[in-house]
Amino acid sequence: MQYPSSPxxxxxxxxxxxxxxxxxxxxxxxxxxxxxxxxxxxxxVIGENGEQLGLMDIRNAISKAQDAELDLVEVxxxxxxxxxxxxxxxxxxxxxxxxxxxxxxxxxxxxxIRLSFKIxxxxxxxxxxxxEKFLGQxxxxxxxxxxxxxxxxxxxxxxxxxEKLLSEIKDKIVMEQELKILGGKISIIxxxx
Numbered sequence: 001m002q003y004p005s006s007p008x009x010x011x012x013x014x015x016x017x018x019x020x021x022x023x024x025x026x027x028x029x030x031x032x033x034x035x036x037x038x039x040x041x042x043x044x045v046i047g048e049n050g051e052q053l054g055l056m057d058i059r060n061a062i063s064k065a066q067d068a069e070l071d072l073v074e075v076x077x078x079x080x081x082x083x084x085x086x087x088x089x090x091x092x093x094x095x096x097x098x099x100x101x102x103x104x105x106x107x108x109x110x111x112x113i114r115l116s117f118k119i120x121x122x123x124x125x126x127x128x129x130x131x132e133k134f135l136g137q138x139x140x141x142x143x144x145x146x147x148x149x150x151x152x153x154x155x156x157x158x159x160x161x162x163e164k165l166l167s168e169i170k171d172k173i174v175m176e177q178e179l180k181i182l183g184g185k186i187s188i189i190x191x192x193x
Contacts (some may be wrong), residue, residue, distance in 0.1 A: 033074040034089045043084040115145040135192040147184040158186050
């Protein structure tokens with residue numbers, strides 16, 4: 001029996017072991033090297049208070065950081081010589097992750113409320129409460145009404161159903177997109193004031 005040469009085969013789990021997905025993003029986008037992970041022989045060192053200590057041998061820089069009971073962290077590895085800073089590595093990672101979380105803005109979602117041509121008053125009240133809930137959470141709301149078959153001939157009655165819902169909450173909303181009729185669909189996008 002001839003076994004496949006590439007990718008390798010795992011006989012225990014009976015699976016092919018391939019390379020990791022190159023399109024999958026890492027959890028941490030940038031990993032900083034610290035202390036003995038730094039491969040450069042000479043580095044430009046910045047002190048713990050931000051003062052420039054100048055070009056140093058890597059061993060001297062690490063010993064200077066250890067004397068201060070801190071770490072030597074490579075902050076700019078792509079330039080020659082690399083720039084390293086003396087700081088607390090754990091605190092540095094924590095600050096970076098916190099900053100990365102605060103940069104990503106909170107997404108405003110567009111919620112969809114679907115109405116029907118022959119909707120009853122109670123169902124309309126339930127839909128109104130859903131719209132108010134979504135607007136209270138600062139989401140945009142798209143109100144849609146799909147027309148089927150012969151209902152497409154009565155777009156004026158369908159508009160009345162949508163306008164009836166909007167008239168009950170008109171003091172709380174702003175129209176982001178006007179009422180549109182496309183084929184058999186009537187839609188409007190609203191947001192809270």
